[in-house]
Amino acid sequence: MSFYKSIVINETTTAYFWEITEDFNVLFRQVTLKDISLARLEKMKSESHQKGFLAVRMLLQHIGYSDFDLYYDEFGKPHLKNTKEELHISISHSFDFSSICISKSKPIGIDIEIVKPKILKIAPRFMDISHLKDLSEPDKIRKATIIWGIKESIFKIKNEKGISFPKHIFENPFCSITETNCTAELRFNNTKEEFDIQYYQLEDYIFVCALPK
Template sequence: MPLLKTITLNDFTKVFVWKITESFEELFRSVALKDISLARLEGMKSESHQNGFLSVRKLLAEAGYSDFDLYYDAYGKPHLEDGKHISISHSHGFSVIVISNVNIGADLEIIKEKTLKLAPRYMDVSHLENLSESDQLTKATVVWGIKESVFKIKNEIGISFKDDIFESEFNLSDKKCSVELRFNTSERFNIIFDFIENYVFVCAFSSAPIGFASDENKQ
């Protein structure tokens, strides 16, 4: 399937979404990989993981880049050669990349029961009070995505999702909130989130208030 959707978050940030319907062979034949990426692909045991990896390279092409423009630092954080910021996430049948002029972190999570069961390990469960079971599941997934997104920006060993990252109270209809990270020092982040089929998409910004500017569906 071609690019499913692009979302313009603001003047300097764009999201690219791919729905993975292709086989490994179809994806592999359609991208060019540098040697280090090929070795990494060959080391993946799961075809789902391989397809996510390759579909991210398809998204890079949609954004005007290639695998040769992408590199990872010693902590595993992705970077683009031209200095723009990039965050990558893939989950089961979807892949997402976010490209911005400012530091961002993005996460894509499928809504599943296990996330709610694990909620006491990573969040203040009082934030789930007075919600239906369905909304509890969705909100717990959003909160997990929020904490993953903030962690992707900071990328520091030792950060605790439950003890160091604190989201403000929010409603699912808000599609935004703020977060405070208390780890060595205190930092605040702006969060936006949305839903793509049965997935939650979250993006964290280290600065500048944002919101959805436009949504361009491409079938």
């Protein structure tokens, strides 16, 4: 078992993390998959993606659910069924970590990303790079990773065709990357929606969680 930790986001929302230390066969033997999930797993070309997929199912089993409780809608958004109350779920995985977040109150979006220098090369494609001004190189990398996670998390909540990271999702400026929260806005189709953002460092990874205000 490689359950890593849980983080309480608020009184109705908790995130769970699995550190992937097992090889593929160990994970595969410990999960029960429905046929559609097994077919999806077999189509994955990367073992890293396969292990991330299985680790998500390990997390579901860890908190009392299973792959049979998880389904995806026509837009690819995950949902839980067979529950006594309406629950919202979001899923993310990156290299050695998988995460799920369960909310009893609001739609939720999460993203986990490894902190890597190459984020700065693509930063101009998804963010206002003036938000990295006057930071050291390591802090620029970390902040750009946080901002990517903010945009990815909001996109997972809305999941609408046509949403652009640089054109429609805007993080409100936050001066210090040692903070753990900020706010952001989605401006799309002549409407504006606000989101509360929380972010955390986990080993060499950044975890970001978005909730509608």
